Amino acid sequence: MAVTLVSSNRSFKGRQFVYKHASTTTQCEMTFGVYIPDHEADEKRPALFYLSGLTCTHANFMEKSGFQQYASKYRFIVVHPDTSPRGVDVEGDSDSWDFGKGAGFYVNATVEKWAKNYRMYDYIVKELLEDVVPKVAPIDAARVGIFGHSMGGHGAITIGLRNPSKFKSISAFAPICNPITVPWGQKALAGYLGDDQSTWQQYDASEILKAYTGPCRIILIDQGTADNFLAQLKPETLKETNHAGVMLRMQPEFDHSYYFIATFMEDHFEHHAKHFRSI
Amino acid sequence: MAVTLVSSNRSFKGRQFVYKHASTTTQCEMTFGVYIPDHEADEKRPALFYLSGLTCTHANFMEKSGFQQYASKYRFIVVHPDTSPRGVDVEGDSDSWDFGKGAGFYVNATVEKWAKNYRMYDYIVKELLEDVVPKVAPIDAARVGIFGHSMGGHGAITIGLRNPSKFKSISAFAPICNPITVPWGQKALAGYLGDDQSTWQQYDASEILKAYTGPCRIILIDQGTADNFLAQLKPETLKETNHAGVMLRMQPEFDHSYYFIATFMEDHFEHHAKHFRSI
Numbered sequence: 026m027a028v029t030l031v032s033s034n035r036s037f038k039g040r041q042f043v044y045k046h047a048s049t050t051t052q053c054e055m056t057f058g059v060y061i062p063d064h065e066a067d068e069k070r071p072a073l074f075y076l077s078g079l080t081c082t083h084a085n086f087m088e089k090s091g092f093q094q095y096a097s098k099y100r101f102i103v104v105h106p107d108t109s110p111r112g113v114d115v116e117g118d119s120d121s122w123d124f125g126k127g128a129g130f131y132v133n134a135t136v137e138k139w140a141k142n143y144r145m146y147d148y149i150v151k152e153l154l155e156d157v158v159p160k161v162a163p164i165d166a167a168r169v170g171i172f173g174h175s176m177g178g179h180g181a182i183t184i185g186l187r188n189p190s191k192f193k194s195i196s197a198f199a200p201i202c203n204p205i206t207v208p209w210g211q212k213a214l215a216g217y218l219g220d221d222q223s224t225w226q227q228y229d230a231s232e233i234l235k236a237y238t239g240p241c242r243i244i245l246i247d248q249g250t251a252d253n254f255l256a257q258l259k260p261e262t263l264k265e266t267n268h269a270g271v272m273l274r275m276q277p278e279f280d281h282s283y284y285f286i287a288t289f290m291e292d293h294f295e296h297h298a299k300h301f302r303s304i
Numbered sequence: 305m306a307v308t309l310v311s312s313n314r315s316f317k318g319r320q321f322v323y324k325h326a327s328t329t330t331q332c333e334m335t336f337g338v339y340i341p342d343h344e345a346d347e348k349r350p351a352l353f354y355l356s357g358l359t360c361t362h363a364n365f366m367e368k369s370g371f372q373q374y375a376s377k378y379r380f381i382v383v384h385p386d387t388s389p390r391g392v393d394v395e396g397d398s399d400s401w402d403f404g405k406g407a408g409f410y411v412n413a414t415v416e417k418w419a420k421n422y423r424m425y426d427y428i429v430k431e432l433l434e435d436v437v438p439k440v441a442p443i444d445a446a447r448v449g450i451f452g453h454s455m456g457g458h459g460a461i462t463i464g465l466r467n468p469s470k471f472k473s474i475s476a477f478a479p480i481c482n483p484i485t486v487p488w489g490q491k492a493l494a495g496y497l498g499d500d501q502s503t504w505q506q507y508d509a510s511e512i513l514k515a516y517t518g519p520c521r522i523i524l525i526d527q528g529t530a531d532n533f534l535a536q537l538k539p540e541t542l543k544e545t546n547h548a549g550v551m552l553r554m555q556p557e558f559d560h561s562y563y564f565i566a567t568f569m570e571d572h573f574e575h576h577a578k579h580f581r582s583i
Contacts, residue, residue, distance in 0.1 A: 035530065036563035091370035091566065251314065283314035287370065 031056065037097030038063050041087060046157055050140055050148040051110040051248075057153065058083045060093055061162050062100040064087055071168035071301045072102040072158070073294075074149065074192070076184075078175030079209070080127045083107045086174075088284035095294040099209050102162045106153055108176070110142040123209050124216050131180030132228050134217035143217055147227075149180070150188055165181055170194035170297040174286055175254070176201055176209070182230040182244060186269070189239040194246040194300035196293045198286045203231040203262040210257075231262040234269055242269045245296040247289045249279030307439050310335065316376030317342050320366060324511040329427040330389040331420055336432065337362045340441050350447035350482065350580045351437070353471070354575075355427040355463075357454030358488070359406045362386045365453075369563035374573040381441045381528055385432055387455070389421040402488050403495050409483075410459030411507050413496035422496055425507075428459070429467055430532055447583055449473035449576040453565055454533070461509040465548070467519040468543070473579035475524040475572045477558060477565045478531055482510040482541040486548055489536075510541040513548055521548045524575040526568045528558030 031043040048286020064070055073096075077086055086092065086105045096103045109129035115138060120127030129145035158164055163180040171192045173181035176222035178200020185195035205225045214225040217244040248260050263271045279285040310322040318341035327334040343349055356365055365371065365384045374383045388408035394417060397404030408424035437443055450471045452460035457479020464474035483489020484504045493504040502563075505511040527539050542550045558564040 033555040034559055034563040035528070035567075037567045041563055075561050088562070089367050091373070093563065093566065094370070192342055249314070278314040282313050283367070284313040284320055284372065287372065288314075288316045 028157055030256050036093040040088075040285050041082065041093060042161070043087075044095070044161060045230065048148060048152060050144050050152045050269070053110045053113040055107055055148070056083050057104060057106040057157075057162070058087045059105070059158065059162050060096045060103040062097055062102070064100070064163060066207065069163045069165035070100055071297075072104060072162070072164040073297055074154070074169065074181075075103060075105045076131060076149070076171070076173030076177030076180040077105065077108050078173070078177050079108070080122050081108050081177075082127070083159045085283065087263075089287070090290055091287045092290055095107050095190070095291050099298050100181070101207070101294065102164050103253065104153065104158055104162070106149060109145065111166065112114050112299045113142050115139060115142060124212055125287050128176065128213065130176060130213040130217065130228070131184060132217050133216070135224070136217060136219050139217050150184055150191065154191060166252050168193060168301040170300065172196040172198075172297070174198040174294055175258070175281065178246070179204060179228075179230055183228050183233055186230075186239065187227075189242065193304060194297045195242055198289065198293075199248050199254070199258055199259055199281055200246060200260070203229060203259045205229045205232065206262075207257045207259065231264070234263055234266060234271075237266055237269050239268060244269065244271050245293060246271060246273045247276055247285075247292070248273065249285045251278050252281045254281050307436055313549075315339065315372040315548065318372070320372060321440070322362065322366075323440055327427060327431060329423050329431045331578060332389045332392040334386055334390070334427070335362050336385040336436075337366045338384070338441050339375045339382045339436065340372070341376050341381070343379070343442060348442045348444035349379055349381050350449070350576075351383060351441070352448045352576055353416060353433070353448065353460075354384040354454030355410060355428070355450070355452030355459040356384065357402050357452070357456050358387070360456075361406070364562065366565070369569055370566045371569055374570050377443060378573050378577050380573065380576070381443050383437055383441070383522060385428060388424065392421050393472060394418060394421060403491055407455065407492065409492040409496065411454060411493070411496050414503070415496060415498050418496050424459075425463065429463055429470065433470060443506040447472060447580045449579065450476075451475040451477075451572055451576070452479070453477040454537070454560065457525070458483055458507075458509055461553050462507050462512055465509075465512045465516050465518065465521065466506075468521065471521060473576045474521055477568065477572075477577050478527050478533070478537055478560055479509065479525060479539070480537055482538045484507060484508045484511065485541075486536045486538065510543070513542055516545055516548050518547060523548065523550050524572060525552045526555055526564075526571070527552065528555050528560065528564045530557050531560045533560050536550050553564050
């Protein structure tokens with residue numbers, strides 16, 4: 026499977042790359058970004074996967090978060106995929122900003138119309154992590170973490186907790202925490218998975234956390250108190266269990282924007298670094 | 305003159321604001337951004353003016369440079385205006401990306417067609433600095449610096465050196481240094497000022513530096529070696545004089561993008577801070 030370079034820019038002590046490839050999972054061409062810090066020829070580096078929110082592509086995080094300085098400082102590879110299939114047209118995929126294009130919700134769709142392309146869960150967990158990224162970046166598969174924002178925070182928590190052997194650390198900025206109970210989540214889960222709500226729980230961060238019995242995970246979550254979308258996010262639904270803890274920090278005056286994300290970015294790198302040091 | 309709030313976002317220990325106002329200088333509505341660090345009610349803070357490059361609005365710097373963390377750390381107010389008049393239509397102002405809209409070149413036009421609106425020099429030096437910004441931000445007029453990128457680097461050096469009592473420190477990322485000798489500059493200067501090239505020199509950084517006899521100025525300039533536009537920028541034309549020095553740093557592998565600017569942003573804040581400490 027060919028992976029094609031789209032762009033390359035020197036940034037701090039490393040390079041910001043954008044690649045595209047024909048995805049076998051989503052059956053279309055996918056674009057993703059990856060920052061690679063300077064490294065020795067035979068050196069493997071820890072990696073973070075960052076999942077973006079509704080309406081984003083791979084580019085928003087790359088252009089607006091300022092993450093590159095911390096990826097350079099901590100010498101982490103950072104992979105930031107797109108949020109949905111692109112370049113295929115499924116009827117209705119552009120009718121609204123919170124479903125279809127830009128809104129894959131990191132699920133494997135089962136409703137027939139969407140099931141062929143909308144498989145962002147497998148795309149991240151299998152194809153990108155295991156097949157594609159190793160072709161272009163020297164990732165140390167033992168030290169991979171996952172984080173994200175809003176819909177991507179939902180993706181980071183659900184994917185991270187369901188795949189603890191692949192993702193050793195988790196954090197999120199203003200994640201959607203209980204999608205089965207809020208309009209964004211109900212629309213997406215009904216659309217991609219159908220009306221049987223018992224199937225929705227496998228993509229609900231609060232439900233997954235409740236049942237989680239894997240290795241210990243402390244999830245760092247930053248949430249702005251002036252976030253207009255707080256009613257859709259519901260961080261209070263995430264409850265500690267014997268196997269997982271939530272470090273929820275309510276940040277006064279901050280909203281849902283990349284100004285908020287940029288402000289606390291370094292803390293998230295330190296959070297993941299702390300976990301990697303213990304591996 | 306009313307100044308109207310467009311947006312306000314918490315960012316690090318301060319706020320990113322965008323304002324608009326009816327400009328008496330450019331005879332149209334102008335938009336600008338300003339970051340204000342947290343401060344006491346009666347506290348004045350140093351300020352930096354950042355001038356953007358060709359095609360930019362006030363927003364590129366705000367969204368892509370990551371400057372807010374340093375404005376917060378150094379507790380500087382940072383003002384970032386638009387690059388040309390907007391909302392008025394002069395025939396031909398949208399025909400090319402390097403002249404007209406997004407390409408004011410920080411000059412006061414004298415060619416009749418442009419002379420009414422294209423007065424970005426006076427807009428920055430007089431209206432914005434003296435009238436508008438003090439209405440919304442507690443700037444310490446004794447400690448104001450200026451910096452910019454590309455066309456905005458040209459603006460920063462020319463405006464800074466011509467107004468040493470107003471701007472106490474100067475720096476630039478990949479500035480246009482000798483516009484009278486390169487296509488971008490020749491097109492803009494002929495267009496706005498007419499064919500008498502003797503009038504162009506007042507807007508040429510190298511020519512102004514050569515004749516500069518004001519208070520000592522050390523100008524920090526970062527320039528990427530992989531910059532596609534190097535032939536238009538000509539940093540080697542800036543020569544030291546008895547009154548001014550140029551600290552030119554050629555940065556290997558870096559291009560003309562905001563990845564380059566973000567990488568060296570902190571050094572520029574430290575450069576201006578050093579000058580302010582001695583005032």
